[in-house]
Amino acid sequence: xxxxxxxxxxxxxxVSMQSCNTLYNTSAISLEIMVPGAVRFPKEYTKAAIRxxxxxxxxxxxFNNYFEDDESFADTVNIDSIAAEVxxxxxxxxxxxxxxxxxxxxLEPFCYSKIKLNDSLVxxxxxxxxxxxxxxxxxxxxxxxxxxxxxxxRDTVSLKPEIKMIDPEFGLYSKExxxxxxxxxxxxxxxxxxxxxxxxxIFPLINSVPLxxxxxxxxxxVRLLSCWNFYDLKKxxxxxxxxxxxxxxxxxxxxxxxxxxxxxxxxxxxxxxAADIAGTQFAEFLVPHWIEVERMYYKSGHLELKKTEEMIKxxxxxxxxxxxxxxxxxxxxxxxxxxxxxxxxxxxxxxxxDAALDWAIKSYNVLGMKNLVHAxxxxxxxxxxxxxxxxxxxxxxxSGSK
Numbered sequence: 001x002x003x004x005x006x007x008x009x010x011x012x013x014x015v016s017m018q019s020c021n022t023l024y025n026t027s028a029i030s031l032e033i034m035v036p037g038a039v040r041f042p043k044e045y046t047k048a049a050i051r052x053x054x055x056x057x058x059x060x061x062x063f064n065n066y067f068e069d070d071e072s073f074a075d076t077v078n079i080d081s082i083a084a085e086v087x088x089x090x091x092x093x094x095x096x097x098x099x100x101x102x103x104x105x106x107l108e109p110f111c112y113s114k115i116k117l118n119d120s121l122v123x124x125x126x127x128x129x130x131x132x133x134x135x136x137x138x139x140x141x142x143x144x145x146x147x148x149x150x151x152x153x154r155d156t157v158s159l160k161p162e163i164k165m166i167d168p169e170f171g172l173y174s175k176e177x178x179x180x181x182x183x184x185x186x187x188x189x190x191x192x193x194x195x196x197x198x199x200x201x202i203f204p205l206i207n208s209v210p211l212x213x214x215x216x217x218x219x220x221x222v223r224l225l226s227c228w229n230f231y232d233l234k235k236x237x238x239x240x241x242x243x244x245x246x247x248x249x250x251x252x253x254x255x256x257x258x259x260x261x262x263x264x265x266x267x268x269x270x271x272x273x274a275a276d277i278a279g280t281q282f283a284e285f286l287v288p289h290w291i292e293v294e295r296m297y298y299k300s301g302h303l304e305l306k307k308t309e310e311m312i313k314x315x316x317x318x319x320x321x322x323x324x325x326x327x328x329x330x331x332x333x334x335x336x337x338x339x340x341x342x343x344x345x346x347x348x349x350x351x352x353x354d355a356a357l358d359w360a361i362k363s364y365n366v367l368g369m370k371n372l373v374h375a376x377x378x379x380x381x382x383x384x385x386x387x388x389x390x391x392x393x394x395x396x397x398x399s400g401s402k
Contacts, residue, residue: 023334023367023374025299029312030292031349036394037100037287041189043398048101049187049233052088052109053172054196055117057081060155066267067201069257079268083275084196087226090279091193100287105185116160117172119147125168143171146194146241149227153197170238171229182233190236195227195243200271202260215253218260222248222274226282244282248274288395296377297345298338302327305335308342321346328362337366337374344381353389360385 056063063080065072096104122143147166167174172194181190200222223245230240250270254260265273283289300306305327308320324346327339340363347356364378 023298023338023371023377025301026296026377027299028294028296031295032290032292033388034288034290034391034395036391036398037285037289039286040394040398045188046101047103047105047185047187048095048189048191049105049107049181049185050092050095050191051107051193052085053192053194054081054084054088054109055112055115055150055172056153056195056197057084057111058113058155058158058160060153060197061157062153062155063197063199066199067203068261069202069204077268079271080196080198082268083198083224083271084193086272087196087224087275087279088193090276091283094280094283094289095287098283098287098289101189103187105187107181107185112164114160115162115164116158117150117154117166118163119151119166122147122166122168142241143168143238146171146227146229149195149243153225170231170236171241173231175236178231178233178236182236185233187233190231190233192229192231193226194229195225197225198271198275199223200267200274202257202264215255217251218254218257218264220250220260220264220270222271224248224274224278226278228282244278246274246278246281248277288398295345295348296381297342300335300338302332302335305339317346317349333366334371337363337371340366341374341378341381344385348385348388353385353392357382357385357389 058081059075059078060080064075064078066075067073092104092106095101125144143166150166164172166172169175170178172192178190181187200220202218202220224247225243225245227241227243229238230242231237232239248270250264252260252263254263264270297312299309304323308323311317311320311323321343324339324342327335328343330336330339340359344356344359344363347353347359360378360382364375364382367374369375
């Protein structure tokens with residue numbers, strides 16, 4: 001074989017191999033997309049009032065200890081109350097930033113530092129003398145279940161000069177107070193942050209399996225308990241009582257508790273950071289919010305398609321789309337399939353889920369199961385786009401005139 005013939009043969013093999021591998025050459029980009037909250041509000045709720053109303057603001061001996069390995073210490077600064085304010089502040093800011101409600105009114109906080117709660121009216125109404133708690137963790141609409149939680153975690157040692165009766169129907173408010181809030185804010189919905197508590201500690205290292213050089217995994221955990229009561233101000237009535245526990249933890253390898261204390265976040269930072277995270281997450285639980293996701297697209301050594309790489313770097317997606325669309329009819333099925341796939345991504349970026357699904361399905365059908373990697377890429381993306389289409393529909397149905 002002559003040198004010229006060999007070089008020609010080598011070039012043909014190279015092109016052939018690139019054609020075979022063209023569907024393995026991918027890259028990724030980050031997108032911000034909106035996802036729905038877990039709660040579906042009636043469309044007529046366009047204005048919301050919120051309030052910091054934490055009745056666990058004073059020192060509570062049920063939550064006053066923290067742990068370092070097998071030792072327990074008493075909190076001397078009542079981090080719970082500071083964390084509660086951080087939690088509510090992050091919740092309020094995130095709720096406003098999502099613009100789900102036309103208006104969010106923040107009411108003046110109420111201070112319970114000198115107030116003792118009396119639940120006798122609630123338990124009389126239910127004719128219950130036994131204070132045993134059963135399934136207190138579930139969301140309820142009755143004040144009784146909120147009172148159960150308060151009774152379970154009340155501090156019997158603390159002495160407070162004032163007494164506030166819990167209303168059997170409205171909890172920490174009276175019907176008159178709710179009417180006043182409705183009149184002063186014109187809000188439809190009232191979200192009252194009624195309880196917050198935190199426990200934390202660096203838990204035993206001795207039970208972990210030793211790593212190399214006799215290292216163990218040290219775990220710093222913060223557990224948060226929060227309770228919200230939701231009111232329809234138009235009626236008015238309590239419509240939802242929600243209790244939630246969150247656990248935020250940090251893990252680092254350490255030789256002993258002294259090393260763990262040095263490496264892990266300082267206790268106050270950990271508790272406040274956990275409150276920050278939980279407050280933001282609860283706002284996201286309630287209303288639609290933006291998240292960052294990753295999407296893949298196909299790259300190519302094909303001379304014309306290669307031009308799109310620089311366009312993508314410069315966020316010139318529509319110019320890249322012109323090249324991809326032109327190549328969706330390319331006689332090379334691999335180039336056509338990847339161009340169709342990339343067209344689906346452009347359509348998603350532009351918010352057209354129907355067109356995106358159409359292109360993704362077409363891309364799959366070009367090769368079907370002849371290329372398993374591409375088939376899986378298409379199948380995964382079709383599922384993502386289908387979910388996004390459903391999410392957008394949920395957001396639109398839940399938004400009403402918002």
